[in-house]
Amino acid sequence: MVLPATTIRARRPRLRSVAWDDRPVTRLVDRDRSLEELERDRWPTPSAEASRLVATVHALRRRPIGELTVEDMRLLIGQDVGLAYLLPLALEVLRDDPMAEGDMYEGDLLSAVLTRSPAVWKERPELGRELGVVVSELTDLPPSLMQETARFLTR
DSSP states (O other): OOOOHHHHHHHSOEEOOOOOOOOOOSOOOOTTSBHHHHHTOOOOOOOTTOOHHHHHHHHHHTSBGGGOOHHHHHHHHHTTOSHHHHHHHHHHHHHHOTTOOOSSOTTHHHHHHHTSOHHHHHHOHHHHHHHHHHHHTEESOOHHHHHHHHHHHTO
């Protein structure tokens, strides 16, 4: 059964009305450059025995960051790859659509971002504050995201 778009939207968590602080949290980054170029770190080609995940991560590090999809960001962030460049981009997406979805489930990008180590947020407190604003205004979250959000807010 296919649900009409209005029904699907009604089921999605909603943001309460909030006055956004529009100061940018992202640095000016050349989105035409890859993580390899930005980090100045070229990884060797993975071996033929490497897992699909390893091969995918290596390939995504060579793609310009401006071409990365929500799924690409979810996967890389979940592997703690390129966080300095990808977390600001992910927050741009999440600010517009907190339940942005890669290939796994609705809100999978938010889950990947929320579950990064507390050390990441200590290193980049401005990003943590921005994410805190986004998640503190969400309502009607699925239980797993509610738990991840609560953990993040009490970090």
